[in-house]
Amino acid sequence: MVASSILVLFLLGLTAAAILAVASRILYVKEDPRVARVEACLPGANCGGCGYPGCSAAAAAVVSGDAPPEVCVVANLETSARIAGIMGAEVQFKEPKVATNICSGGSRANLLFDYKGVEDCRAEALLYGGEKSCGIGCIGLGTCVKVCSFNAIRLSDAGLPVVDWNACRSCGKCAEACPTGAIRISSVTSVLLHLNQTDDCLAPCMQKCPAQINVRRYVQQLKQGDMRGALLTIKEHNPLPLIVGRVCPAPCENICRRKIVDEGVAIHTLQRYVADWEMHSGTRVVLHCNPPSGHKVAIIGGGPAGLSCAYFLRRVGHEPVIFEKRQHIGGMMRGVIPEYRLPKKVVDWEVQTILNLGVETRTGVAFGRDVTLADLEKEGFEAVFIATGAWKVPPLGIENDNAEGVLDAISFLYGVGREYTDLRGKTVVVVGGSNTAMDVVRSAIRLGATAIALVPSIQRKMSANKEEIQRAVEIGADLRYMTAPIGLVAEDGAVCGVTYCDLAYDDPEKAKGGPNPVAGTKSFVAADMVIAATDRLVDDSLLRDADGKPLFKIDKKTGGISANPTTLQTDIPNVFVGGEVHTGRNILIQAVSDGRRAARSIHFYVTQGTVPEPDNQQVQVIPESILKDMHVTYSIPRVQEPLVSVEERKHTFKEEVAGSITYETARKEASRCLRCGLTCYDADAGAEYTRDADVKVIAEAGRE
Structure with missing residues (x-):
């Protein structure tokens, strides 16, 4: 019985072997020898960062045409070039990526659990929702370290991952393993x-x-x-x-x-x-710049928004050209903001740093007069960024506001050191409470004039910086708060004085409503010059076609070009806008921000044809990040x-x-600096200065 059973099994095995042998001959597909050659070029890490289960599978995908020669995230450009040579293809530039830790730790990211049986971040997050109170904080069990095949991550003394960017091969395993997103993979483009x-x-x-x-x-x-x-x-x-x-x-x-x-x-x-x-x-x-991509972008305006856009586009590999109607690049930063606030040598250094990246400039070229959108399209520009600023100061709109000696703030500031070199014995009345108004006041005093500013608000409601107001007062400016001009007095066509009145808020205690003129408060001040510094508006005269029709949709609130607030894309798909020509009068750092935001949009537009908007963009202050109290140990005087x-x-x-x-x-x-995160902070910041006489202990450090 046993012998017959063994014989049956033997015959079954023999039959199966024969069938498999025949099938292998019928179904055999000869492997393309290039697969082995490509695999020999790969580093053999089998990290899976390419999306294929190992280097052999990646090599097969390259040979079959399902993956490019640059498929390996671990390989360098030379390796990709060798693979491309085997395939008879050209290697494309692949931007390197590295892992980055976004968590800073801190006393507020306190432990919620202390379960000794779990030693993996993923398990901790799955079982208990994570170890730290901050939802995006590092749990600190080092799972990212364990999964890294290249010894590119270690845990610091604080229990936070530290990435060695030279060793990182961007396989992405650490980011996959991190359950909170504290570790992310990024490139130069994605960071910028x-x-x-x-x-x-x-x-x-x-x-x-x-x-x-x-x-x-x-x-x-x-x-x-x-x-x-x-x-x-x-x-x-x-x-x-x-x-x-x-x-x-x-x-x-x-x-x-x-x-x-x-x-x-x-x-x-x-x-x-x-x-x-x-x-x-x-x-x-x-500064690292990616190789030229071949995508040309025209930038209209060489101020902070235009320069910023050009900078970011060039760094990610595109080819921007700045068109500027003046003979120098820099916008209001060069020639309008006074030297005692912003020296020309500083602006020149900053501008040259950007131009050195390979940014082309064409000065003396005005949009609408010397070059049009149609001209730019014919020249091969795929996108246009308009950043012409807001240079137009509105007239005062009162009697004799066109008299000799009445001018706008931009013209005056640009003329300082040129047309205006000595104002000794003169009285200059400035209308407005902006930073520009304070620049005019301070400049007039430096030229020897007596300067009076009619400010239509209380001090804390002024748009000017607190420091600029203080420095104007320190050198002798007469700031008359809650006043407004009601007429100018002229003799022989030249201004000689200003009549003005007091203003009052509807709710004086809260400074709300109005301010409105107060009856019976008319005053007079003699003046040799009156300078309007109430606002700066967009001059849209060059943003119209030959028939006077606007080229773009206009924002009724700002008077600037309307655009998507996130992408800055106008109603003409390949035209983007930023800076004061979009927002109206604004702070310089906002123009810088617009330049970068527009560069992001233009990058996606010229490479993908569409501009994505982030689903979870932070546009307002995150409520849980605003703390009402903290346990901080040391108080150190501000510099x-x-x-x-x-x-x-x-x-x-x-x-x-x-x-x-x-x-x-x-x-x-x-x-x-408390080294803050979303909710955490370093309660012992400044501990190394405890021996300094001006450092005081203000509280016991603790965790909330």
Whole structure:
């Protein structure tokens, strides 16, 4: 019985073997020898980062035409070139990617669970929702370290992953393994053009900054002495740090968590210090640019928005050309903002840094007069970015506002040092409460004039920066709050005085409603010049066709070109807009932001044909990131910039009012940064300065 059973099994096996042998001959497909050759070029990591189950499968996909020669994320350009040679193809540029940790840790990201049986982040997140109270925080069990095949990640003493970018091969395994998104894979393009999203680890300052600069990282890099790294971090989102560090009103500082316990960190001062470090060194830090893509983009306007757009487009590989109607690049930054606030040498350095990337400029070319959209299309430009600014100051709209001696603020500031060199013995009346108005007042005083400003609001309602108001008053400006001109007095066609009245709010206590003229308050002041600085508007005369019809849809609120608020795409699909020609009068950092946002949109438009909008874009401050109280240990006085004496300020245009700080001062100010995340912060920030007499212990550090 047993012998017969064995015999039956033997015969069945023999039959099956015979069938398989015949089938193998019938179904045999000879493997393309190129598969083995391609696989021999691959590094053999079998990491799966390419999306195929191992290098052998990837090689087969290349040979079958299902994958390009650049399929391997671990391989370098030389490897891809060898594979392309085997396939008789040309290798395409593949932008390198690296892993990045977005979590900063901190005392507020406290532990919710302490389950010793789980040693994997994924299991912890699955079973308990994660270990940290912050939904995007690092759980800290090191799963990303375990799955990395290239020893590119380690855990720091704080339990946070640290990526060695030189060892990282962008296989993506760490990002796949991370259950909270604290580890992400990014490239130069994705970093430069990334828009804040609600699932990013965003400190309040990073949410409030129009340019979305990674403040937390560059401040910590400065503190560690990594000036080059700090500059590169800033320039991921802001190509004009020298300028922004001088003239930005710093909305980021108003929301800094430090203000809960003392004063906000001097963020813009630290940004200026980092940028000054580069300029004073005399050598520009090398900025990575992708190879030329062949996509040409026309940029109309060489101000901050146009320069920023050109900068980001060139860095991601495109070929921008700036068309500027004046003979110099820089817009209002060069020639309108006074030298004592923004020296020309600073603007020239910043502009040249951008041009050195390979940005072409054509000056003396006005849009609508010398070049049109049709001309640009004929020349091969695939997209156009319009950033012509808002240069038009509206007339006062009162009696004799066209008399001799009445002019607008832009004309006056541009004429300082040219037409206007000496105003001694003259009285200049300025109408308005903007930064431009304060520039006019301060410039007139430096030229020897008596300067009076009629300001149609109380001080805290002025659009001018607090510092600019203070510095105007310090050198002798007479700011008459809650006043407005009602007529100009002229003799022989020339202005000789201003009649004005007081104003009042409908609700004086809350300064709401109005302000409206107060009856019976008419006053007079003699004047040799009257300068309108009430607003700046878009001059749309060059944004019309030959028949006077607008080329674009106009925003009724701003008077500028209407566009999608996220993509900045106009009603003409290949035309984008940014800066003050879109928003109306605005701060410079907003123009920088618009330039980057437009570059992102143009990049997608010329490479994919459509412009995607992020589903979870951060457009307002995230509520849970605003804390009402904190347990912070040390109070450190905010840095004070050195200032030129008041007497010196009255006579010089060439010397900056605010000077540079020292490295040690900058480092101490950087130590005030709480290294905030979305909800976490470093309660012991500044501990290294506890021996300094001006550092005080204000609370016991603790966790909430």
